[in-house]
Amino acid sequence: xxxxxxxxYKKSFGNTQVLKGISFSxxxxxxxxxxxxxxxxxxxxxxxxNFLETPDEGKLYLNGELLFDAxxxxxxxxxxxxxxxxxxxxxxxxxxxxxxxxxxxxxxxxLARKLxxxxxxxxxxxxxxxxxxxxxxxxxxxxxxxxxxxxxAFADSLEKEINEQALAxxxxxxxxxxxxxxxxxxxxxxxxxVAIARALALSPDVLCFDEPTSALDPELTGEVLKVxxxxxxxxxxxxxxxxxxxxARKVADKVIFISDGVIEExxxxxxxxxxxxxxxxxxxxARSRENRELD
Amino acid sequence: xxxxxxxxxxxxILKTVFAIVLLVGIFFVFLVGNVGCSNKExxxxxxxxxxxxxxxxxxxxxxxxxxxxxxxxxDELGYEPEFVRIEWKNKVIDLExxxxxxxxxxxxxxxxxxxxxxxxxxxxxxxxxxxxxxxILSEYTVQTDLINAESxxxxxxxAAQTVLENIEGLDFARLKGASSQKDAVVxxxxxxxxxxxxxxxxxxxxxxxxxxxxxxxxxxxxxFEPEKYGIGMxxxxxxxxxKINALIAKYKEDGTLDALYEKYIGKTLVETPGFWAVTLxxxxxxxxxxxxxxxxxxLALPLGLLISFGTMSRIKWLxxxxxxxxxxxxxxxxxxxxIIIYYVPGFITxxxxxxxxxxxxxxxxxxxxxFSEIFRGGIQSINKGQYEAGQVLGMTKPQIFFxxxxxxxxxxxxxxxxxxxITLVKDTALARVILVEEIIMHAEDFVISGIIWPLFYSAxxxxxFVGILTLLFRFAEKKLSYFKV
Numbered sequence: 045x046x047x048x049x050x051x052x053y054k055k056s057f058g059n060t061q062v063l064k065g066i067s068f069s070x071x072x073x074x075x076x077x078x079x080x081x082x083x084x085x086x087x088x089x090x091x092x093x094n095f096l097e098t099p100d101e102g103k104l105y106l107n108g109e110l111l112f113d114a115x116x117x118x119x120x121x122x123x124x125x126x127x128x129x130x131x132x133x134x135x136x137x138x139x140x141x142x143x144x145x146x147x148x149x150x151x152x153x154x155l156a157r158k159l160x161x162x163x164x165x166x167x168x169x170x171x172x173x174x175x176x177x178x179x180x181x182x183x184x185x186x187x188x189x190x191x192x193x194x195x196x197a198f199a200d201s202l203e204k205e206i207n208e209q210a211l212a213x214x215x216x217x218x219x220x221x222x223x224x225x226x227x228x229x230x231x232x233x234x235x236x237x238v239a240i241a242r243a244l245a246l247s248p249d250v251l252c253f254d255e256p257t258s259a260l261d262p263e264l265t266g267e268v269l270k271v272x273x274x275x276x277x278x279x280x281x282x283x284x285x286x287x288x289x290x291x292a293r294k295v296a297d298k299v300i301f302i303s304d305g306v307i308e309e310x311x312x313x314x315x316x317x318x319x320x321x322x323x324x325x326x327x328x329x330a331r332s333r334e335n336r337e338l339d
Numbered sequence: 340x341x342x343x344x345x346x347x348x349x350x351x352i353l354k355t356v357f358a359i360v361l362l363v364g365i366f367f368v369f370l371v372g373n374v375g376c377s378n379k380e381x382x383x384x385x386x387x388x389x390x391x392x393x394x395x396x397x398x399x400x401x402x403x404x405x406x407x408x409x410x411x412x413x414d415e416l417g418y419e420p421e422f423v424r425i426e427w428k429n430k431v432i433d434l435e436x437x438x439x440x441x442x443x444x445x446x447x448x449x450x451x452x453x454x455x456x457x458x459x460x461x462x463x464x465x466x467x468x469x470x471x472x473x474x475i476l477s478e479y480t481v482q483t484d485l486i487n488a489e490s491x492x493x494x495x496x497x498a499a500q501t502v503l504e505n506i507e508g509l510d511f512a513r514l515k516g517a518s519s520q521k522d523a524v525v526x527x528x529x530x531x532x533x534x535x536x537x538x539x540x541x542x543x544x545x546x547x548x549x550x551x552x553x554x555x556x557x558x559x560x561x562x563f564e565p566e567k568y569g570i571g572m573x574x575x576x577x578x579x580x581x582k583i584n585a586l587i588a589k590y591k592e593d594g595t596l597d598a599l600y601e602k603y604i605g606k607t608l609v610e611t612p613g614f615w616a617v618t619l620x621x622x623x624x625x626x627x628x629x630x631x632x633x634x635x636x637x638l639a640l641p642l643g644l645l646i647s648f649g650t651m652s653r654i655k656w657l658x659x660x661x662x663x664x665x666x667x668x669x670x671x672x673x674x675x676x677x678i679i680i681y682y683v684p685g686f687i688t689x690x691x692x693x694x695x696x697x698x699x700x701x702x703x704x705x706x707x708x709x710f711s712e713i714f715r716g717g718i719q720s721i722n723k724g725q726y727e728a729g730q731v732l733g734m735t736k737p738q739i740f741f742x743x744x745x746x747x748x749x750x751x752x753x754x755x756x757x758x759x760x761i762t763l764v765k766d767t768a769l770a771r772v773i774l775v776e777e778i779i780m781h782a783e784d785f786v787i788s789g790i791i792w793p794l795f796y797s798a799x800x801x802x803x804f805v806g807i808l809t810l811l812f813r814f815a816e817k818k819l820s821y822f823k824v
Contacts, residue, residue, distance in 0.1 A: 094731050095730075096727055096731065098728060124735065124736065128730075128733050128734075129733075129734065131730065131731055131733055132733045134731070135729075135731065136722060136731040138727070138728065140722075140724055141727075142722070142724035142728035143725065144725070144728070144743050145747065145822040145823055145824055146746045146747065146819075146821075146822045152467075154577060155732070155742065156729075156732035156733060156734060159734060159738055159742065160733065226821060226822050227822070227823075228822055228823040242732070243731075243732075246732060246733065
């Protein structure tokens with residue numbers, strides 16, 4: 045079975061059906077490019093994958109595990125906690141970056157991990173407290189001192205690890221010099237690179253990009269695409285919704301063309317861009333080529 | 340880890356809710372704890388500050404003809420006197436609601452009052468006089484001369500009103516009712532009215548040598564009928580009436596009342612207060628102002644946040660109910676709310692809450708509603724993307740709220756909040772409608788002693804306070820200026 049497999053995703057908003065049964069699968073380390081005209085359901089698909097929307101129908105398997113099943117969901121609604129855990133398998137880079145304005149570059153990258161680490165720390169402390177409660181007399185005193193030292197060491201190691209990882213990620217997106225800057229002091233391209241580092245910090249199994257360059261000035265798209273391209277490695281699975289056809293052609297292992305909520309055509313970049321079969325795909329590609337020439 | 344994490348979040352929420360409930364609880368215990376039922380052992384004596392009947396002496400002690408008289412009577416009858424300050428025009432409501440048991444404040448006996456309360460035998464005579472600028476006093480010698488006066492001011496519901504209504508041919512359009520005798524005198528002092536008709540005793544002390552009014556104003560007896568002072572009590576209290584009347588007779592007989600007259604009437608009783616005495620008094624009043632401000636702010640902020648969550652709730656009836664309440668509270672004057680919260684419990688249960696407690700409740704409700712709308716605006720102005728970014732990073736709802744959006748909301752709402760909080764500083768002056776002695780009321784009390792400048796001086800306290808707040812807000816804005824929302 046494939047690493048990621050989406051089966052028959054359907055989603056309606058009111059009377060409008062936006063996704064009309066989307067199915068695809070992806071192997072570990074593959075990059076999927078999703079193309080299609082605006083309003084076709086690309087963004088909704090990403091939002092469903094990240095559990096920002098709940099599909100009305102369909103199933104999702106990740107690494108052989110049934111992660112989502114609309115029928116099960118209807119019978120027994122997932123708690124916030126369960127949804128949160130499932131979300132951690134996926135990362136999402138937004139079109140509008142959505143950086144946290146009051147945190148520095150470093151703060152944006154480390155915040156989520158620090159909050160998770162806090163939970164780990166609390167869990168560890170509770171465990172130790174349970175052990176402590178069972179003890180009596182002098183043993184208790186000695187254990188208490190030992191416990192304090194252990195917790196401190198644990199907290200320090202967590203913090204060190206998080207910071208080191210963040211520094212490495214920030215370096216990777218080329219923003220080491222801006223580590224203390226705030227989002228309002230950065231250009232759009234720099235913001236998007238921070239957002240990518242932030243999403244990577246939680247090491248998601250599947251990293252999604254929702255038109256990562258659409259909100260950028262044309263001269264800034266290059267730096268972001270370069271970073272995304274650089275992320276391609278053996279074990280990083282990515283889904284990229286994009287209007288940059290050249291980029292999709294170069295980096296993607298698989299391309300799907302979505303139109304009106306259905307997958308009109310799927311295949312390798314060569315197949316889709318070089319030899320499209322569907323009339324709709326042909327028309328779409330011709331249109332986007334024209335637009336580029338107008339630029 | 341899962342369950343622990345879940346529990347800790349739950350515990351946090353529970354703790355917060357518990358703390359709020361506790362706070363509100365303490366507040367209400369405080370409120371109920373101050374509900375005074377009509378206790379047999381004490382007699383609550385209603386008074387207004389008014390020399391020489393009831394006034395504060397140089398040592399800050401309440402004294403005067405009526406004060407001492409009431410203390411003597413209570414002592415002899417085995418009661419503990421409790422002096423309760425009232426607004427003269429509200430004396431009947433206060434009596435009926437049980438806030439006071441007796442009106443003992445130089446009250447002139449007349450038929451209208453006799454219809455709504457029991458009144459003792461007369462214990463002192465008084466007469467109404469006119470107060471006017473010294474140079475025109477000579478134009479008035481008899482009552483009918485008042486027909487020529489341009490405008491005449493008197494205290495509403497007082498003996499002055501009765502005597503004025505009895506002058507034939509007086510143009511009522513030229514009459515003006517004031518809310519107290521001192522206000523009537525200030526009207527004349529400022530030139531807004533030509534003549535004030537007030538008690539002789541009051542006129543004497545307000546135009547005394549050394550007062551702001553003494554230089555320009557004088558008073559004159561123009562032959563109004565002498566009138567008689569009596570003590571008022573609730574209908575049905577015949578037993579108490581009998582005892583008090585017996586004592587009045589006794590004191591007339593043994594010269595006690597004559598001695599009181601000698602001691603208090605027609606004398607300069609207190610020197611005009613100096614700068615430091617006024618400053619001290621205003622500081623005490625300012626303390627009450629600050630207390631109202633702090634309690635209101637401390638409780639209305641969390642309550643307002645809860646209400647704002649409620650108005651944004653998906654539970655239709657809850658948000659509808661809260662929106663209606665906000666509409667009512669914002670649509671009516673705060674002063675009205677203060678009066679309602681103060682008087683209504685008295686009429687329903689017969690017991691009264693402390694004025695300060697009523698002020699707290701009214702202010703907290705009022706400001707929580709205003710704050711809640713500011714909070715709602717702030718919360719709804721935050722980009723949905725901020726919540727979603729937190730969600731895809733695996734954060735819990737409380738984490739998203741407290742770690743991400745809260746600071747952004749605060750930054751957004753500082754300007755409207757600072758406006759509202761500065762308004763609150765000045766709204767505290769409304770507390771004096773139910774006789775909470777905040778700074779303006781302290782300042783006004785000096786008018787009875789014949790000085791008017793403490794009123795203007797009180798503005799300095801407000802200015803300094805608001806100045807400090809303005810600096811604090813500016814500091815907060817600066818602190819949060821490192822990022823843009």
